Amino acid sequence: MQKVPLPQTNNPRVVIIGGGFGGIELAKKLKKKAVQVVMIDRNNFHTFQPLLYQVATAGLEPDSIAYPLRKIFKRQSNFHFRMAEAQQIIPEENTLLTSIGKIRYDYLVIATGSTTNFFGLKEIEEQAMPMKSVTEALDLRSLLLQNFENALLAKSVEEREALMNVVVVGGGPTGVETAGALGELKENVLPQDYPELDVRQMQIHLIEAAGNLLNGMSEISGKKAVDFLKKFDVHVWLNTAVKHYDGQMVYTNTEHQIPTNTLIWSAGVKGAVVEGIDANVIGRGNRILVNEFNQVKGYSNIFAVGDVAAMLTEKAPKGHPMVAPVAIQQGQLLAKNIVCLLQNKPLKAFQYKDKGSMATVGRNRAVVEVGKFKTQGFFAWYMWMAVHLMSLVGFRNKLVTLVNWMWSYFNYDKGIRLIIRPFKRKKTEEKEVVMDEV
Amino acid sequence: MQKVPLPQTNNPRVVIIGGGFGGIELAKKLKKKAVQVVMIDRNNFHTFQPLLYQVATAGLEPDSIAYPLRKIFKRQSNFHFRMAEAQQIIPEENTLLTSIGKIRYDYLVIATGSTTNFFGLKEIEEQAMPMKSVTEALDLRSLLLQNFENALLAKSVEEREALMNVVVVGGGPTGVETAGALGELKENVLPQDYPELDVRQMQIHLIEAAGNLLNGMSEISGKKAVDFLKKFDVHVWLNTAVKHYDGQMVYTNTEHQIPTNTLIWSAGVKGAVVEGIDANVIGRGNRILVNEFNQVKGYSNIFAVGDVAAMLTEKAPKGHPMVAPVAIQQGQLLAKNIVCLLQNKPLKAFQYKDKGSMATVGRNRAVVEVGKFKTQGFFAWYMWMAVHLMSLVGFRNKLVTLVNWMWSYFNYDKGIRLIIRPFKRKKTEEKEVVMDEV
Numbered sequence: 001m002q003k004v005p006l007p008q009t010n011n012p013r014v015v016i017i018g019g020g021f022g023g024i025e026l027a028k029k030l031k032k033k034a035v036q037v038v039m040i041d042r043n044n045f046h047t048f049q050p051l052l053y054q055v056a057t058a059g060l061e062p063d064s065i066a067y068p069l070r071k072i073f074k075r076q077s078n079f080h081f082r083m084a085e086a087q088q089i090i091p092e093e094n095t096l097l098t099s100i101g102k103i104r105y106d107y108l109v110i111a112t113g114s115t116t117n118f119f120g121l122k123e124i125e126e127q128a129m130p131m132k133s134v135t136e137a138l139d140l141r142s143l144l145l146q147n148f149e150n151a152l153l154a155k156s157v158e159e160r161e162a163l164m165n166v167v168v169v170g171g172g173p174t175g176v177e178t179a180g181a182l183g184e185l186k187e188n189v190l191p192q193d194y195p196e197l198d199v200r201q202m203q204i205h206l207i208e209a210a211g212n213l214l215n216g217m218s219e220i221s222g223k224k225a226v227d228f229l230k231k232f233d234v235h236v237w238l239n240t241a242v243k244h245y246d247g248q249m250v251y252t253n254t255e256h257q258i259p260t261n262t263l264i265w266s267a268g269v270k271g272a273v274v275e276g277i278d279a280n281v282i283g284r285g286n287r288i289l290v291n292e293f294n295q296v297k298g299y300s301n302i303f304a305v306g307d308v309a310a311m312l313t314e315k316a317p318k319g320h321p322m323v324a325p326v327a328i329q330q331g332q333l334l335a336k337n338i339v340c341l342l343q344n345k346p347l348k349a350f351q352y353k354d355k356g357s358m359a360t361v362g363r364n365r366a367v368v369e370v371g372k373f374k375t376q377g378f379f380a381w382y383m384w385m386a387v388h389l390m391s392l393v394g395f396r397n398k399l400v401t402l403v404n405w406m407w408s409y410f411n412y413d414k415g416i417r418l419i420i421r422p423f424k425r426k427k428t429e430e431k432e433v434v435m436d437e438v
Numbered sequence: 439m440q441k442v443p444l445p446q447t448n449n450p451r452v453v454i455i456g457g458g459f460g461g462i463e464l465a466k467k468l469k470k471k472a473v474q475v476v477m478i479d480r481n482n483f484h485t486f487q488p489l490l491y492q493v494a495t496a497g498l499e500p501d502s503i504a505y506p507l508r509k510i511f512k513r514q515s516n517f518h519f520r521m522a523e524a525q526q527i528i529p530e531e532n533t534l535l536t537s538i539g540k541i542r543y544d545y546l547v548i549a550t551g552s553t554t555n556f557f558g559l560k561e562i563e564e565q566a567m568p569m570k571s572v573t574e575a576l577d578l579r580s581l582l583l584q585n586f587e588n589a590l591l592a593k594s595v596e597e598r599e600a601l602m603n604v605v606v607v608g609g610g611p612t613g614v615e616t617a618g619a620l621g622e623l624k625e626n627v628l629p630q631d632y633p634e635l636d637v638r639q640m641q642i643h644l645i646e647a648a649g650n651l652l653n654g655m656s657e658i659s660g661k662k663a664v665d666f667l668k669k670f671d672v673h674v675w676l677n678t679a680v681k682h683y684d685g686q687m688v689y690t691n692t693e694h695q696i697p698t699n700t701l702i703w704s705a706g707v708k709g710a711v712v713e714g715i716d717a718n719v720i721g722r723g724n725r726i727l728v729n730e731f732n733q734v735k736g737y738s739n740i741f742a743v744g745d746v747a748a749m750l751t752e753k754a755p756k757g758h759p760m761v762a763p764v765a766i767q768q769g770q771l772l773a774k775n776i777v778c779l780l781q782n783k784p785l786k787a788f789q790y791k792d793k794g795s796m797a798t799v800g801r802n803r804a805v806v807e808v809g810k811f812k813t814q815g816f817f818a819w820y821m822w823m824a825v826h827l828m829s830l831v832g833f834r835n836k837l838v839t840l841v842n843w844m845w846s847y848f849n850y851d852k853g854i855r856l857i858i859r860p861f862k863r864k865k866t867e868e869k870e871v872v873m874d875e876v
Contacts, residue, residue, distance in 0.1 A: 004591065005590065005591060007634065043856075043857065043858075044583060044587065044855075044856065044857045045856045045857070045858075061499045061500075061501035061502075061838075062499075062856075062858060063499035063501070063853075063854045063856060064499075066856050066858070068631070068853075068855045068856060070630075070631040070632070070855075071630075071631065071853070071855070074630040074631060074633075077633070080634065082587075082590065083584075083587045083857070100591055101591070134858055135858060135859060138858075145482060146521075149482065149520075149521045152443065152520065153442065153443060153538055153539070192508075192509075192512040193506070193508040193509065193512060194508070195515070196445065196518065394853070395845075396841075396842070396845045396851075396853045397853075399841055399845070400499075400838055400841055400842070403834075403837055403838055403841055404834070404838070407833075407834045407837070413834075415501075415506070415509070415832070415834045415835075416501045417482070417506045417508075417509070418481075418482065418483045418500075418501060418504050418506060419481065419482045419483070419521070420481075420483075420500060420504070420572055420573065420576075421573060421859070
């Protein structure tokens, strides 16, 4: 394997794996510092993951929530990007193997985020729809629309219902927001698009293993989310776990079975670890154990930030929540600490500033918690929109998103219902379409 | 093959194949008439083809130029859409075979438009990039960006140049507009995104077999287009025909050879004929010969409109130009004539009203001809934008396109440079990437 060509420099090289929230903040704060920053990512863009569910439910175009990484850093001369997949770290050689060749590093930062956790349920992994990347969100959008097209051709009520029903697994913010957006589709969009179908036959189910929704938040927020979802006719199943799914029927730990062609899996995530890290420092949820400086335990020049890192502290004995603000704050501090390392100055320990949490459930409704302040309803929804708009990278993306949101709000519409590349399910035999005589 | 389930009615059924300009206008004008309108299309959306090149060159998101067909007709109760591929017409049974089953018709309208014409050059068909659909435009966008990522890893100047060069074949409006947009990318975007590359090494070539560009327009417009393109550093090769292309090198009928990894083929289109029509009525350019009522010759209840139809008249001995206004006007008139047929009234002959033609070459520059009125430069460019914005289907699409155009104009930017699904060339063996030592 050859080395990847990179500009020669006498400055130490910081290699960052991943252009998510953590990686971007770290690279930005290293601007004009005496280091060479090399970022690799399998995509040439940053994905604003909190809004992926809106891409999946036809509310936003993917281009509004994805932002070219090169564009973010176009005025940063010590920054170099390579589109590549990280394959293996070789710590003893200070080298990272990638899909395009070897990259030597002085400091390595693992900012790879998280992937969908199917908790070992192979059958579900093959059949369910995850929603952690732009392509996955687009596949889900296509499938939802394809199912409605196919429902017109169904030859039995059972088949038609399975095509129209949607089951969302996992009552965290992603699951709640997805179920809410589906509720809006059912209420405002699908009846007009499919006058030949009785959209009341469509059932939206949200399944959660715990006794309440939004378990990272307070009880009242979770209960309010249940209320909001019920207004959109979403069936919420608490204390219910999914056991099997064969692509047709969802089997739970209760007697209840739900026929559906679409199982959206938002029940959990796990760290996206790169090979080559000592297995002993990989903890719960596949996250890499780091010290208070985000240094991977047992390594002096390898760091991990964000979702993939588990910094076990007194306040956070299981590690910090896997959310954007943690990644952003860790990335910012690590930039400072790398500069300190170079200057032989003492490092600063990480202290998480909790910015609160929020989730929206369709138009005019959201739940927000910031410290002891809690609010639900219209004002929370307004806050949710403002925070998400501000957090989007790039003014064009903010503007296009705002236009789309205003458009959808006043028109009760979700305009991007396009099947650009039809979704084809893997590992399922194509069934022959048999239709009724007319 | 089973029949496709469709609502029962005593009204005669008009089946329209294709949701392009012609099909949409026809279906719209049949609103509230005593017919059942059934449209089939392989996509669930209408594509605004004149702006596909802006999707390919990172200027617009695909969602701005695609519009859900069901949404256009959501208030038209006699309209029914089915997403399906037309496979074969069986005229003696008044039946259309499709990918989802048989559809019986009383009147059939072929509005399938056109596809890329490679003029039998198999090698070019395998290697070149066409640009007639949203997926093809997205593939081209991905390839252009992937090539620049790979150029960073090239181990020779030749290899790097082939990755950076782009050759556009065909000097009609699509070729001219594409070359202009590539010129803008080269001038304003790529140098900032790829500071490690010398973008001056990138060459953009436009190859045209005739002696001037824009041959549907006057000589002065064609010459002006050449001038405009030269300002963007585009090499224009007139009287030059492409003979071979092996994926690496373009061979022409002159001694000139151009190394490139990207050959964009906009050299011609041909009618997208559906099987089952008598071969004798398929004429030049694979277009179906129709009479002055758009009735396919030899059939009483089969019609063809738009690009796929060739109506040979005294004014247009080779048929009308394959452009949107012809399809729109034919679709509108055919709706009236179908109603006349039902009422046993005499039909009205088609008369094409030429709306003029136009092409833009990057910012502030375009050529426009409306009858004897000709203009070039800024005012023409302004007209070009106004006409294209007005022609886009749907207010949301107009708005998002306007936002993007204004954004790009003031920022000298093309913001959608995302590789969402990397392009993989078919039938070419993957070459192993070999890189220099650093």
